[in-house]
Amino acid sequence: MSNKENNEQLEIIRHSFSHVLAAAVKELYPDVKFAIGPAIDNGFYYDFDFGKDGIKEEDLKAIEKKMKHLIKQNLQFSNFDLQLNEALEKMKNEPYKQELINDLKKAGEKEVSFYKLGNFEDLCKGPHVEATNKLKADAFKLDRIAGAYWKGSEKNNMLTRIYGLAFESKKELEEYIKMREEMEARNHRKIGAEMGLFMISNEVGQGLPIWLPNGYASRRALEDYVLSLERRYGYKHILTPVINKKELFETSGHLSHYKEDMYAPIEIDDETYYLKPMSCPAGMMAYKHEPKSYRDLPLKIGELGNVYRYEKSGQLHGLQRVRGFTQNDAHIFCTDEQLTDQFLEVFELLDIFYKAVGFEKYTFRLSLSDEDSDKYVGKREDWIKAEDAMRKALKKAGYEFTEAKGEAAFYGPKVDIQAINVFGKEDSVSTVQVDFNLPERFDLTYIDKDGQEKRPFVIHRALIGSFERFFSFLIEYHAGKFPVWFAPVQVKLISVSEKHIEYVQKLAQEFRNAQIRTEVDINDETVGNKIRKATQEKVPYMLVIGDQEIDSDKLSVRERGSRDTVDLSKEELIDKIKRSV
Numbered sequence: 150m151s152n153k154e155n156n157e158q159l160e161i162i163r164h165s166f167s168h169v170l171a172a173a174v175k176e177l178y179p180d181v182k183f184a185i186g187p188a189i190d191n192g193f194y195y196d197f198d199f200g201k202d203g204i205k206e207e208d209l210k211a212i213e214k215k216m217k218h219l220i221k222q223n224l225q226f227s228n229f230d231l232q233l234n235e236a237l238e239k240m241k242n243e244p245y246k247q248e249l250i251n252d253l254k255k256a257g258e259k260e261v262s263f264y265k266l267g268n269f270e271d272l273c274k275g276p277h278v279e280a281t282n283k284l285k286a287d288a289f290k291l292d293r294i295a296g297a298y299w300k301g302s303e304k305n306n307m308l309t310r311i312y313g314l315a316f317e318s319k320k321e322l323e324e325y326i327k328m329r330e331e332m333e334a335r336n337h338r339k340i341g342a343e344m345g346l347f348m349i350s351n352e353v354g355q356g357l358p359i360w361l362p363n364g365y366a367s368r369r370a371l372e373d374y375v376l377s378l379e380r381r382y383g384y385k386h387i388l389t390p391v392i393n394k395k396e397l398f399e400t401s402g403h404l405s406h407y408k409e410d411m412y413a414p415i416e417i418d419d420e421t422y423y424l425k426p427m428s429c430p431a432g433m434m435a436y437k438h439e440p441k442s443y444r445d446l447p448l449k450i451g452e453l454g455n456v457y458r459y460e461k462s463g464q465l466h467g468l469q470r471v472r473g474f475t476q477n478d479a480h481i482f483c484t485d486e487q488l489t490d491q492f493l494e495v496f497e498l499l500d501i502f503y504k505a506v507g508f509e510k511y512t513f514r515l516s517l518s519d520e521d522s523d524k525y526v527g528k529r530e531d532w533i534k535a536e537d538a539m540r541k542a543l544k545k546a547g548y549e550f551t552e553a554k555g556e557a558a559f560y561g562p563k564v565d566i567q568a569i570n571v572f573g574k575e576d577s578v579s580t581v582q583v584d585f586n587l588p589e590r591f592d593l594t595y596i597d598k599d600g601q602e603k604r605p606f607v608i609h610r611a612l613i614g615s616f617e618r619f620f621s622f623l624i625e626y627h628a629g630k631f632p633v634w635f636a637p638v639q640v641k642l643i644s645v646s647e648k649h650i651e652y653v654q655k656l657a658q659e660f661r662n663a664q665i666r667t668e669v670d671i672n673d674e675t676v677g678n679k680i681r682k683a684t685q686e687k688v689p690y691m692l693v694i695g696d697q698e699i700d701s702d703k704l705s706v707r708e709r710g711s712r713d714t715v716d717l718s719k720e721e722l723i724d725k726i727k728r729s730v
């Protein structure tokens with residue numbers, strides 16, 4: 150079977166289960182009113198009106214049992230059509246079904262299709278399986294209940310939605326449940342709270358996270374590494390203001406193209422300012438600050454810029470979708486002959502960085518122009534040069550990549566880099582993009598060898614498109630067990646009792662002097678409790694300090710994920726950590 154046929158078959162199975170659910174509910178709750186029951190991504194649901202008593206999560210067990218019982222009876226799905234007035238008569242006790250039939254009437258329909266399963270008749274177009282022997286009683290599970298408004302409108306009644314999971318086999322169902330548990334365990338908001346990484350408070354503002362000490366410690370380690378890596382590759386760094394004047398965004402074109410994604414303007418002293426949605430316009434001004442010659446190129450200028458973009462509140466999600474974030478954008482100003490080498494260098498940098506954060510797999514996607522479209526700015530010959538250089542660099546680097554014709558932005562072609570998350574899904578983490586718009590709008594130039602003024606090529610290169618989003622990805626990728634170099638706390642010292650506190654404090658200071666992020670737990674609690682806390686915080690090295698450790702020069706070190714301890718001297722441990730950093 151093809152994938153598509155497979156999916157269609159699965160959808161039929163899932164939808165058929167929703168009828169079985171409704172039939173089971175009808176037997177157990179004769180007065181219930183029925184709404185609708187479609188197939189969804191992982192199974193199915195059905196919306197019911199149970200009256201004012203409703204049902205509870207515990208009731209699902211009995212309903213599930215009833216469903217299994219119905220499936221065993223090998224009931225047939227039989228189809229019949231009715232005239233609309235006959236249908237209304239049949240459904241006279243079903244207000245929601247009546248509304249649906251009346252909707253069909255308004256749409257000019259004459260007849261309505263019904264399916265009967267056991268004692269349950271429902272208006273439905275199908276298709277379904279022929280009979281319940283095609284459904285596996287051990288391949289479904291009722292999942293949960295939730296409130297849902299009739300027709301999705303809060304003006305209507307709140308109904309009870311029963312969700313079920315359904316697959317073709319028991320094995321697939323079990324695999325799905327296992328994957329979902331794993332996903333919940335890795336949820337970045339859950340781990341973020343457990344490890345004290347970040348918080349989001351309504352008083353500060355939605356989508357505006359506060360990086361707590363542990364999260365910020367990790368983030369600084371990542372930032373420092375990125376900046377040092379860029380310096381090694383000849384980048385220089387600047388810092389531009391968070392608010393910029395309206396005129397700057399008129400020049401850049403953001404106010405005509407991007408205004409809906411920007412925060413409302415700030416008026417002061419008869420001038421208008423905007424929170425910057427990107428650092429690029431001010432970055433272009435930094436280039437223009439002094440005249441440039443061909444000897445200055447390629448010029449690579451990076452910035453860790455705080456930017457603000459308006460996202461609808463419904464879209465906001467933990468660190469993944471925020472309104473204020475930090476972008477590691479850089480601009481590479483170069484000539485056309487330098488393009489391929491510059492792309493290659495960016496890919497090399499990406500490679501080093503991704504390996505350091507632990508990514509094993511990532512994919513490349515090249516978004517190109519469509520020569521038949523006239524939506525693009527810039528000269529056609531420059532587009533061809535840039536696209537060829539990108540393709541050449543990707544091939545030279547030995548990457549596999551896909552090409553997407555017509556997917557380029559109006560201002561230039563780009564390469565998107567997608568990291569593969571633990572569940573095999575792709576997530577965009579970096580973008581490398583040529584821009585034919587800003588150099589023109591800002592009239593960027595350099596003096597070439599022949600004394601002529603020329604326009605440089607500009608590459609935007611966001612190694613980390615958003616620190617916030619990237620960090621949420623890292624949390625889920627590593628389930629919070631970060632590599633030592635960016636773990637928030639690298640060593641945790643735990644005192645056994647009161648008399649060991651002084652030694653613990655002294656030792657902690659020695660680790661801090663060696664630039665190791667160290668915390669102590671000297672609370673008056675059991676050692677077992679303190680170990681549990683440090684385990685939850687996912688600290689790479691945990692040291693319990695009692696009489697024995699004070700008397701000898703060995704420390705008993707518990708490594709993350711290990712139940713046993715190893716004996717190391719202080720120097721050996723410091724050396725071990727330094728090497729992994």
Ligand SMILES: [Zn+2]
Pocket residue numbers: 164168264273274275276277
């Ligand atoms: Zn149906």
Ligand SMILES: [Zn+2]
Pocket residue numbers: 427428429478479480609610
């Ligand atoms: Zn940029």
